Amino acid sequence: MNFKDLQKLLKANEGVTNISTLRENVIKFDLDKSISKEFFKKLKEEYYFEHCSLITAIDNQPDFELVYHLSCLSGELSVGNTKMAAMVEVHIHLTRDSPSIDSVSDLWFGANWHEREAFDLMGIYFIGHPDLRRVLLPEGFAGHPLRKDYVYEIHEEEW
Amino acid sequence: MSAKGIRGNPDLRRGLGSKTTDRDKIMEDGPAGDWLALRSDQLLKWIDDAVYNASEATGMREVVDRVTRPIFNFAQRFSPHPLHFGIMCCAIEMGQASAPDHDIDRLGLVYRSSPRQCDVLIVNGPVCEKLRPKLKTLYEQMPEPKWVIAMGECAISGGPYWDSYSVVAGADTFMPVDVYIPGCPVRPEALMHGFLTLQKKIREKEPGMFLRR
Numbered sequence: 001m002n003f004k005d006l007q008k009l010l011k012a013n014e015g016v017t018n019i020s021t022l023r024e025n026v027i028k029f030d031l032d033k034s035i036s037k038e039f040f041k042k043l044k045e046e047y048y049f050e051h052c053s054l055i056t057a058i059d060n061q062p063d064f065e066l067v068y069h070l071s072c073l074s075g076e077l078s079v080g081n082t083k084m085a086a087m088v089e090v091h092i093h094l095t096r097d098s099p100s101i102d103s104v105s106d107l108w109f110g111a112n113w114h115e116r117e118a119f120d121l122m123g124i125y126f127i128g129h130p131d132l133r134r135v136l137l138p139e140g141f142a143g144h145p146l147r148k149d150y151v152y153e154i155h156e157e158e159w
Numbered sequence: 160m161s162a163k164g165i166r167g168n169p170d171l172r173r174g175l176g177s178k179t180t181d182r183d184k185i186m187e188d189g190p191a192g193d194w195l196a197l198r199s200d201q202l203l204k205w206i207d208d209a210v211y212n213a214s215e216a217t218g219m220r221e222v223v224d225r226v227t228r229p230i231f232n233f234a235q236r237f238s239p240h241p242l243h244f245g246i247m248c249c250a251i252e253m254g255q256a257s258a259p260d261h262d263i264d265r266l267g268l269v270y271r272s273s274p275r276q277c278d279v280l281i282v283n284g285p286v287c288e289k290l291r292p293k294l295k296t297l298y299e300q301m302p303e304p305k306w307v308i309a310m311g312e313c314a315i316s317g318g319p320y321w322d323s324y325s326v327v328a329g330a331d332t333f334m335p336v337d338v339y340i341p342g343c344p345v346r347p348e349a350l351m352h353g354f355l356t357l358q359k360k361i362r363e364k365e366p367g368m369f370l371r372r
Contacts (some may be wrong), residue, residue, distance in 0.1 A: 137325060138289045145324040152324045 006023050006079045028089040037102040048076040054106035057122040059148050064094040100125040121146040203303050238362045242277040243270035246284025249311040249344045256347035274300040280331040285320050286314035306337045311345050
């Protein structure tokens with residue numbers, strides 16, 4: 001059993017499309033939004049992807065795209081009889097009308113601030129997030145500035 | 160918002176949960192106005208008035224002024240303690256300026272870590288929207304007299320981030336700035352020149368006991 005088998009194993013799951021290999025031990029695939037939470041739970045508990053390195057959002061007008069980088073650093077990922085280390089890059093497409101998705105911050109605690117950042121700058125709503133506030137911009141800031149259709153207005157304070 | 164703004168507006172006062180009483184009325188009409196919450200400059204003005212009137216009446220003003228003004232001026236000119244507050248890369252140059260090569264301590268510049276002990280606020284980097292209220296608080300915590308130095312392009316006008324959504328376009332949009340030092344980043348020699356310019360400004364303004372007359 002080797003890396004190719006892991007790819008086959010992931011491909012067999014429902015909702016996984018466009019699977020490809022980026023480089024050695026790195027797999028990239030698209031995931032359906034509706035089953036994302038169950039699949040992430042499976043990735044963590046069955047395949048030991050215990051580290052969530054990155055959650056980021058991209059504005060491909062008109063749609064949004066979320067990118068998750070999950071890695072199994074400990075080498076506990078068991079495919080058949082062998083154990084290995086691997087990394088997956090999960091892409092999820094969201095429509096502009098409803099930019100919301102289930103939060104994964106209960107699976108990986110490090111995802112908490114990544115999701116807050118994606119909410120702050122891109123306006124993605126993470127359902128079930130314990131504390132969805134702005135993290136980089138001040139409270140009361142209007143709009144989400146990394147969206148392509150964001151219009152900046154200069155505001156000055158009297159002193 | 161000043162204390163007068165809150166107290167002068169009955170709607171706001173009601174909103175704060177307190178009823179209008181005779182005591183409030185007395186406070187409003189009192190001779191000192193909003194004496195409960197004096198800002199540092201208001202306190203200084205009040206002391207100035209009291210001392211000035213007393214000394215004017217006794218004829219001591221000329222004498223005291225002539226004696227103390229050069230001493231006060233000298234003391235303020237040669238001990239402008241800056242706040243040890245770094246924002247971005249100009250802070251590295253600020254550190255270099257106090258290192259042995261450009262030993263800036265010989266001008267009397269001793270960095271203090273508390274705004275209560277400082278005279279000069281060096282704004283050495285881009286001020287983002289989230290930092291702005293904190294920086295203004297730091298400025299308001301400093302005792303009078305106080306000066307502000309805008310160090311580097313970012314503090315002067317926003318620099319390369321001038322049209323950013325989160326960076327304020329210059330420190331002088333929200334606080335009074337005395338000396339601007341251009342450069343990106345500012346060299347330690349330029350910072351030293353900025354402090355010498357500030358010394359010249361202090362000397363020309365001739366601060367003393369009756370500075371604000």
